[in-house]
Every structure is written in C-alpha cells, then in structure tokens.
Amino acid sequence: xxxxxxxxxxxxxxxxxxxxxxxxxxxxxxxxxxxxxxxxxxxxxxxxxxxxxxxxxxxxxxxxxxxxxxxxxxxxxxxxxxxxxxxxxxxxxxxxxxxxxxxxxxxxxxxxxxxxxxxxxxxxxxxxxxxxxxxxxxxxxxxxxxxxxxxxxxxxxxxxxxxxxxxxxxxxxxxxxxxxxxxxxxxxxxxxxxxxxxxxxxxxxxxxxxxxxxxxxxxxxxxxxxxxxxxxxxxxxxxxxxxxxxxxxxxxxxxxxxxxxxxxxxxxxxxxxxxxxxxxxxxxxxxxxxxxxxxxxxxxxxxxxxxxxxxxxxxxxxxxxxxxxxxxxxxxxxxxxxxxxxxxxxxxxxxxxxxxxxxxxxxxxxxxxxxxxxxxxxxxxxxxxxxxxxxxxxxxxxxxxxxxxxxxxxxxxxxxxxxxxxxxxxxxxxxxxxxxxxxxxxxxxxxxxxxxxxxxxxxxxxxxxxxxxxxxxxxxxxxxxxxxxxxxxxxxxxxxxxxxxxxxxxxxxxxxxxxxxxxxxxxxxxxxxxxxxxxxxxxxxxxxxxxxxxxxxxxxxxxxxxxxxxxxxxxxxxxxxxxxxxxxxxxxxxxxxxxxxxxxxxxxxxxxxxxxxxxxxxxxxxxxxxxxxxxxxxxxxxxxxxxxxxxxxxx
Amino acid sequence: xxxxxxxxxxxxxxxxxxxxxxxxxxxxxxxxxxxxxxxxxxxxxxxxxxxxxxxxxxxxxxxxxxxxxxxxxxxxxxxxxxxxxxxxxxxxxxxxxxxxxxx
Numbered sequence: 001x002x003x004x005x006x007x008x009x010x011x012x013x014x015x016x017x018x019x020x021x022x023x024x025x026x027x028x029x030x031x032x033x034x035x036x037x038x039x040x041x042x043x044x045x046x047x048x049x050x051x052x053x054x055x056x057x058x059x060x061x062x063x064x065x066x067x068x069x070x071x072x073x074x075x076x077x078x079x080x081x082x083x084x085x086x087x088x089x090x091x092x093x094x095x096x097x098x099x100x101x102x103x104x105x106x107x108x109x110x111x112x113x114x115x116x117x118x119x120x121x122x123x124x125x126x127x128x129x130x131x132x133x134x135x136x137x138x139x140x141x142x143x144x145x146x147x148x149x150x151x152x153x154x155x156x157x158x159x160x161x162x163x164x165x166x167x168x169x170x171x172x173x174x175x176x177x178x179x180x181x182x183x184x185x186x187x188x189x190x191x192x193x194x195x196x197x198x199x200x201x202x203x204x205x206x207x208x209x210x211x212x213x214x215x216x217x218x219x220x221x222x223x224x225x226x227x228x229x230x231x232x233x234x235x236x237x238x239x240x241x242x243x244x245x246x247x248x249x250x251x252x253x254x255x256x257x258x259x260x261x262x263x264x265x266x267x268x269x270x271x272x273x274x275x276x277x278x279x280x281x282x283x284x285x286x287x288x289x290x291x292x293x294x295x296x297x298x299x300x301x302x303x304x305x306x307x308x309x310x311x312x313x314x315x316x317x318x319x320x321x322x323x324x325x326x327x328x329x330x331x332x333x334x335x336x337x338x339x340x341x342x343x344x345x346x347x348x349x350x351x352x353x354x355x356x357x358x359x360x361x362x363x364x365x366x367x368x369x370x371x372x373x374x375x376x377x378x379x380x381x382x383x384x385x386x387x388x389x390x391x392x393x394x395x396x397x398x399x400x401x402x403x404x405x406x407x408x409x410x411x412x413x414x415x416x417x418x419x420x421x422x423x424x425x426x427x428x429x430x431x432x433x434x435x436x437x438x439x440x441x442x443x444x445x446x447x448x449x450x451x452x453x454x455x456x457x458x459x460x461x462x463x464x465x466x467x468x469x470x471x472x473x474x475x476x477x478x479x480x481x482x483x484x485x486x487x488x489x490x491x492x493x494x495x496x497x498x499x500x501x502x503x504x505x506x507x508x509x510x511x512x513x514x515x516x517x518x519x520x521x522x523x524x525x526x527x528x529x530x531x532x533x534x535x536x537x538x539x540x541x542x543x544x545x546x547x548x549x550x551x552x553x554x555x556x557x558x559x560x561x562x563x564x565x566x567x568x569x570x571x572x573x574x575x576x577x578x579x580x581x582x583x584x585x586x587x588x589x590x591x592x593x594x595x596x597x598x599x600x601x602x603x604x605x606x607x608x609x610x611x612x613x614x615x616x617x618x619x620x621x622x623x624x625x626x627x628x629x630x631x632x633x634x635x636x637x638x639x640x641x642x643x644x645x646x647x648x649x650x651x
Numbered sequence: 652x653x654x655x656x657x658x659x660x661x662x663x664x665x666x667x668x669x670x671x672x673x674x675x676x677x678x679x680x681x682x683x684x685x686x687x688x689x690x691x692x693x694x695x696x697x698x699x700x701x702x703x704x705x706x707x708x709x710x711x712x713x714x715x716x717x718x719x720x721x722x723x724x725x726x727x728x729x730x731x732x733x734x735x736x737x738x739x740x741x742x743x744x745x746x747x748x749x750x751x752x753x754x
Contacts, residue, residue, distance in 0.1 A: 184753065187737055188729035189673065191747030199741060203670045 077102040251332050258282050262330070262600065267616040275571050277578045277618030279564060282600065283333040285310070285610040290324050295604025297349045298591040303356035305597040306330040307337065310610055313345020313364055315590070320345055320364055325371065328610065340371060340378050350411065352400045360411045360423075362395025368413050368423055368430065382430045384423065390432075391415035397459035402466065412461075414438075414471055418453030420481075436486050438473060458503045460513070470513060472500030478515055480527060493530065496521055502545050508552035509632065516542035522557050524569075534573065538565055544592045546601075550622055558589035558603055566619050577619055582611055671740040672747075680714065684738050684750060692722065692742045699723060699746075706750060717754040723747060 084097045114121040189195075252259060262282050270277055290312050297311030306329045313323040323345035327338035345364040352358040357373040361380070367390055369380035384390045393416035400411045401422070410424040418438040424431045438454040455474035462468040467483040468490075476496035479489040495503075496517035506512035512533070516522045518541040523532035540559040548554035553569035562585065566578040583589060583605050591604035599615045669689055674681055687709055695702035703720040710718035714736075721728065724745055730737075736752035 183734040184731050185675075185734050185737075186729065186731050187673070187739070187751070188727070189739060189749075190727035191723060191749070192725050193745060196741045196745060196747060199670075199672055200744065 075102070077104045079104060247335070248331050251334055255283060255333055258333075262598070262614060265614065267618075270616050270618040273618065275568075275577055275618060277566065277616040277620075279566070279578060279580045279582060279601070279613040279615060279619075281582060282612040282614055283330065285328045285333055285336075285612070286608060287324075287326055287336055287339075290326065290608040292321070293324060293345070293608045294588075294606035295590055295608060295610060296345065296347050298593045298602055298604050298610065299349055299351050300593055300595055300602075301351050301356045302353055302596060304329070305595060307356075308593070308595075308602060308610075309349055309351055309359060310336075310604060311346035311349040311361065312608055313347055315606070323363060325349065325359070325361055327373070330612070338373060340380075342369070343367075347394050348397045348413075350398045350400050352409065355409070358400070358409060360398045360400060360413075362398045362413050362415070364394045366391035366393055366395060366415060366417070368395055368398060368411075370411075370425060370430070382425055382428075384430045384432070391417050391419065391421065393417040393453070393455075396455070396457050399459055399461055401461070412459070412469075414456040414459040416453070416455040416457075416474075418456060420456070420459070420471065434486075435483060436481055436489070438471060438479065439489060439492075457500055458515075460503050460505050462505050462510070463507055464510060470503045470505065472503040472515060472517075474499050476500055476517060476519070478503055478525075491527070493525060495523060495525075495532075498541075501541075501543050504545060504547055506552060507547055507549060512552075514545055514547065514555055516545040516557055518542070522555075522565075522567075534569065536565075536567065536574075536576070538563075538576075543588070543590045546592050546594055548594050548620070549596050550599075550620060554619070554621075556592055556594070556601060558592045560588040562587050562589055562605070564589070564592065564601070564603060564613065566615070568619065568621065571621070578616075582613060583607075583609070669740055669742055671738055673737070673739045675735050675737055677735060680735075681738060683713070684710065685740060688738075688740065688748050688750065689742060692746060692748065706748075710750065710752070714752065718750065718752050721749045 080100050080102050082100065084100050085094045086097050087093070088095045114124060116122075116125070261280060265280065267278055267280065293312035294314055295310055296313045296315065297309075299309045299311075301307040301309070308328060310326045310328065311323070312326065314320055321344075323342040325338075325340040325342060325346055326336040328336050342361065342363055343365070344367070346361055347364050348362040350360045352360075359371045359373065361369045361371065363369065368384045370382040372381045375381065391413065395413050395415045398411050398413045400409070404410050404424060408424050408426055410422055412420060412422045412435065414420050418440075420435040420438070422433040422435050424433065438456050440452070440454050456471050457474055458470075458472035460470050469481055469483070471479045471481065471489075472495070473479070476494065476498055478493040478495045478500060480491035480493070481489045493515075495515045496519045498518035500515055500517045503513055503515045506514065511527045512524060513527065514522065514524050520537050520539065520541060522536040522538060522542055522545055524534035525532050536557075538557060538559050540561040540563075542557050542559050545555060545557040548556070551568070551570070553571075554567065556564060556566045558564050561581070562583040563579055563581050565576040567576050571577065582603060587609075588606045589603050590606060592601055594601050599620050600612050601615065602610050602612050604610050669685055671681065671685065676684065688706055691702040691705040691709075695705065699722040703722045706722075707718050707720045710720070719730070724747065726747070728749060730749075730751055730753070732751035732753050738748075738750045740748050742748055
C-alpha cells in the first residue's frame with residue numbers, strides 16, 4: 001500500500017521592508033490584498049462604525065500605523081533544522097549538509113486496498129476463486145440450498161453474538177507411590193558329587209517307606225472319613241447351642257404376650273371380686289408324640305425354677321403302652337428340653353432336691369429308673385429291671401431321700417404291691433432295701449392276706465422330720481409310719497371311702513397334712529387327731545392336691561371335671577376362692593403342682609397336655625403373721641368350735 | 652568314587668527320579684520348572700551353558716524377569732532370592748541345578 005501524503009507548502013514570511021512603497025508594485029497585489037484587507041477592513045470598520053478598540057490592542061501612532069509590513073509565503077518547513085552538520089568519515093571532519101529535508105508529515109492513514117496485479121492481489125483473487133468453485137460444485141444440484149446456506153451464514157452483529165468462555169481446568173497434581181518390593185530370602189548350598197549321592201540315597205529310603213505306608217493308607221482314609229463325620233457332628237452340635245438360643249428367642253417372640261402376662265400381669269379386677277380370685281391361663285405345653293398318653297406325674301425342678309418334669313403314661317389298666325419322661329422349660333413352650341422314652345408308662349417321678357439332674361422315675365411295670373440329665377444318653381443310668389426286689393406291680397410314688405451314711409443317693413418307692421422299698425444308688429447298681437409292707441385290711445380273709453396286697457397310692461415324707469412319712473392306700477386309709485419302725489405303722493387314719501390319690505404334709509405346720517381321694521373329698525388333718533380338721537367336698541373325684549409354697553393356708557386341688565379349686569383357709573374356711581375350669585370338656589386333670597418361686601401352677605391332663613396358670617393376687621395373699629402360726633390359729637379356732645371326742649394324745 | 656555311586660543309583664533306581672533338594676515354589680510352578688530343567692539338561696547333556704541359557708530364557712518368559720540359573724557338578728553358592736521363587740534340584744545322579752529369581 002502506498003501512502004498518500006498531503007504535501008503542504010508552508011508559507012514563509014519575509015522580513016518587513018521599510019521601503020514598502022518601492023516594492024509595493026511587486027507585492028502590491030499581495031500586500032494590497034493583505035493591507036487592503038486590513039485597511040479595507042480597517043477602513044470599513046472605521047467607515048461603517050465608530051472605531052472600536054479591543055482592550056489589548058497596541059496603541060500605535062499614525063506613523064506607526066501607516067507602516068507597511070511585508071509578509072512572504074515560502075515552501076519551506078520552519079521546523080526543519082537549517083544547519084545540520086554531519087561527520088564525514090572520508091574527510092574526517094564535520095561537514096554541513098546543504099539539502100535538509102523540508103517535509104513535515106501532518107497526517108498518516110494506512111489503507112487496505114491491494115493492487116490487482118500485485119502478488120498479494122493475485123493470491124487473494126485465487127482464494128476468492130476457490131470459494132466460488134466450492135460453491136459451484138453444488139450449484140447444479142441445488143441452488144436453493146446454497147442460497148439458504150448463504151442466508152444462514154449471514155449473521156449480523158445484532159442477532160448473533162459469538163461468546164467464548166474457558167471452563168475451570170482442574171489443577172494437575174503429581175502423585176507418586178512405591179510398592180513394597182517382593183520379599184527376598186537368602187539361600188546357600190554346595191553342589192558336590194557326594195552331596196548329590198547322599199541326597200539320592202535318602203530319597204530312595206523315603207520312597208521305600210512311603211510304599212509301605214501306601215498299604216496302610218487305606219485304613220487311614222477310613223479314619224479320616226470318620227473323623228470328618230465327627231467334625232461335622234461337632235459342627236452341628238456347636239450350632240446346637242446357637243440354635244437353642246434362637247429357638248428360645250423365637251418362642252419368646254411368639255408367646256410375647258403370655259410372657260408379659262406371666263411376669264407383670266396382675267388381675268386388677270380382684271379388688272372388686274372380694275375374696276375370689278382367678279387363674280390366668282399362660283402357656284400350654286404339649287408334645288406330638290405324647291398325644292395318646294396322659295400326664296401321670298409333675299415335678300418342678302428346685303434349682304432351675306423354670307424347668308419341670310412331666311411323666312406320661314396311662315392310668316387305665318387296659319391301655320398300657322410306652323411311656324415318656326419330658327422336661328419342659330417355661331422359656332421354650334413349644335418343645336420339650338429333654339425327652340426320654342420308657343418301656344412302660346411312667347407313673348411317678350421325683351427330682352432330687354439338691355442334685356437337680358437326678359430324676360427318679362417309677363414305671364407301671366414296677367421298675368424304677370434313675371435318669372441323669374447331664375448325660376447325653378436317653379437311657380437311665382440306673383434301672384431296676386433286672387435286679388431282684390423290683391416291685392411286682394406299678395410304682396405309685398417315688399421320693400428322694402437324703403444321702404445315707406455312705407453318701408449314696410437313695411430314694412423310696414411305694415407301689416401297688418403294697419411294699420415300701422428303699423433304693424440306693426451304689427456305683428452301677430440299684431440296691432433295694434425293703435422298709436415296710438403295707439398292712440392288709442381286715443376285710444380280707446387271713447389266708448389270702450399274703451396274696452392280695454394293699455395298694456399304696458401315695459407317699460409323702462415330712463419336711464422337717466424326714467423319718468416320718470404318710471402312705472395313702474387304695475382302700476382309703478392313710479398310714480403314718482417311721483423309717484425306724486419297719487414292722488408296723490404308727491398311726492392309721494380312715495380318710496376316704498375310696499382310693500386316696502394324694503397325701504401331702506403341710507410345708508409349714510409340722511402336724512398338718514392334706515389328703516384327697518376319689519370320694520370327692522379333700523380333707524385336712526392334724527396328725528394328732530383322728531378326724532379331719534377340714535373337709536371339703538368337690539363335685540367330682542379329686543385327683544391331686546398341693547400345698548402352696550408361700551402360705552400355710554393355701555392349697556389347690558384338681559378334679560376329673562377339669563376344674564382347679566384354690567382354697568385359702570385364712571380367708572374362707574368353707575369355700576374355694578377359685579373354682580375354674582381350665583381345660584376343654586371331657587378332659588380330666590390328674591396333676592397339679594405349685595412353682596416354688598413364681599406364682600404359677602401347672603396342671604396335667606389326660607391328653608398329655610400341661611397347662612400353666614397364673615394365680616391372681618387374691619389367691620396368693622401372703623399372711624402377715626408367721627406362716628405356720630396362721631394355720632395353728634385357724635385350727636385352734638376350729639377346735640374351739642367343734643369339740644371332738646376322738647382327740648388322741650399328741651406325740 | 653563317582654563311578655561307583657553312579658552305578659549304585661543306576662541299579663537301585665532308574666535315573667528318572669528328580670527330587671528337589673530345596674524349594675519354596677508353589678506346586679504348579681515347581682512342577683513346571685522341574686520339567687523344564689530336565690528337558691533342558693537332557694537336550695544339552697554336554698553343554699551346561701546352553702542348558703542354563705534355555706532354562707533362563709524360558710523362565711523369564713513364563714514367570715517374569717530376572718531369573719538366574721546355575722548348572723554344574725561342583726560348586727557352592729550363597730544367593731538372595733525372591734521368596735517362593737527358588738528351586739534347587741539334582742539331575743541324573745551328577746548334576747545340580749539351581750534356579751532363582753531376583754531382580
């Protein structure tokens with residue numbers, strides 16, 4: 001691009017001349033013009049108007065005013081230097097430059113016009129041609145598209161805006177890491193001919209030995225297999241503990257409301273009932289395989305208050321089959337803890353007071369057996385099957401005794417063959433000792449006395465004086481005996497008209513005992529008196545009676561019509577506080593037991609079920625005065641009221 | 652001397668027993684390595700160097716870099732090896748082969 005510069009010739013003014021008239025002719029035109037302008041202007045000014053003087057105008061005289069001043073325009077730059085000197089290397093001195101550049105640039109503008117014929121111009125032309133050609137290929141196809149494209153490309157600054165932005169770049173980081181090198185170890189050895197030889201010899205020996213072992217390996221494999229089985233069993237048995245806990249948890253969840261009732265429920269309506277109380281049914285314990293059997297015996301465990309034993313068999317003479325001994329715990333109402341099968345029906349059982357894992361069982365076929373709960377086997381540790389002296393008839397009651405002088409455990413059994421036998425656990429045997437034979441009743445003729453025995457149905461030992469015991473018989477008599485007298489009984493009570501199903505000493509009062517029988521009666525006796533102190537008639541056969549462990553005046557009885565009767569002599573001497581049917585119709589109740597700690601009772605019926613019931617507060621009033629004393633007071637009251645003729649001398 | 656011992660080993664046993672004197676390799680690796688050593692030694696029965704070379708290159712390819720192999724009849728050694736990468740065995744009644752990995 002070439003620059004367009006404006007050349008402006010500058011006008012230079014010459015020095016003014018005094019003799020302005022002489023040169024006036026030459027420059028007159030100019031001067032005149034200037035002066036003329038001035039004078040004309042001045043004259044005009046002066047002619048047109050009055051003279052107006054600006055304040056800063058020079059005051060000149062007329063002569064000075066008439067002076068002619070010459071001004072000359074020259075084409076030379078007044079700013080250009082006039083005496084430029086340059087050093088000349090040729091001559092070695094400064095020399096003045098004659099021609100000084102007079103150009104002064106007032107304005108510069110760079111333009112963008114390119115000459116067609118120049119290189120750049122030709123290049124641009126070529127580019128333009130390419131663009132045109134590119135578009136030209138499409139032309140035959142679609143002129144419209146091209147037109148549209150062109151229209152699209154036409155973006156103006158008002159509608160379209162280009163924006164650019166930079167996103168945040170994450171700062172790069174350097175991370176370095178070194179892994180642990182693989183572990184190394186040192187090893188050293190020597191490779192000699194003799195070393196090699198020695199090694200080979202050893203290897204040979206080893207191989208020979210292994211061949212011999214190979215034959216024995218079959219046996220080893222079998223052992224391994226059996227070991228594996230054992231291990232599997234152990235695994236399962238280890239699981240068993242855990243599974244047990246889980247089972248209990250599940251049971252607790254299922255029977256949660258029952259468990260809550262058991263612990264906390266107190267029947268508030270007892271306040272409105274006056275003296276009466278109720279029994280709240282809790283869990284029902286039943287076992288599938290015991291469906292055909294009836295409950296014959298119940299016993300609570302003294303050490304573990306939630307564990308109780310159930311003996312299952314049959315009361316019917318004609319329906320004798322196998323029997324079972326089950327242990328339930330309140331923590332698991334759905335399945336028994338321990339299950340023992342017996343060859344014949346269980347008639348009675350007793351759990352040792354101190355060693356709560358020893359259980360004595362009396363069977364229908366006259367055998368007695370002792371089970372050890374600690375042992376995993378389900379066979380009794382002692383069995384009187386083979387030994388002589390076993391009862392010839394059903395064993396009706398067993399009771400553990402205190403250890404004898406040799407500190408052997410022993411228990412006493414009474415059976416339907418009329419004998420009281422003491423069994424001692426000596427090492428692996430049961431050794432029997434006959435204690436006493438039940439007296440035969442008078443109605444049987446003498447020659448048959450040896451043959452027909454008196455069936456003993458119930459047995460109980462005194463709590464404090466454990467040599468003293470009571471036996472109830474089928475004929476309705478109760479005999480009091482002592483372990484020290486083996487020939488005869490101390491006392492005989494005519495208790496009932498029919499079978500005496502239970503006799504029990506009162507746990508608090510030393511002289512009082514209770515009996516019940518099939519003649520619908522429950523009778524309370526003082527051992528010093530021939531006739532009963534209290535008599536209660538319940539509408540059906542009474543199968544079992546039990547004293548409460550918390551009060552000397554409370555007892556409960558069960559009858560064959562499925563009812564439980566609870567009495568408290570302190571509150572009501574004539575009536576039961578509670579008579580409640582606890583099982584479905586036509587089910588007979590056979591056993592009842594109070595829990596030693598909790599206010600619940602369990603009743604067993606002839607379907608093989610055991611039902612647990614909670615006593616309402618009215619039924620478990622603890623007397624404020626001493627326990628035995630209450631009963632004494634009660635009895636004294638009665639004695640004063642009814643003087644009896646047959647009062648025996650107290651022993 | 653050496654002849655007697657060789658005879659003994661021949662009469663009692665064929666030379667086809669190659670028990671490892673000392674090894675801490677895993678089972679598979681050991682079996683493979685031993686087979687490789689036996690193959691190499693049988694192939695290059697006269698030339699220990701070639702046998703060693705063959706073993707070393709195969710081991711490098713299979714199990715990673717920096718294996719060292721020594722084959723000979725009489726030598727002592729003290730080496731540092733990566734754990735579970737050492738095999739020291741005898742071959743043919745008279746050769747000892749030591750193979751280890753260490754970078």
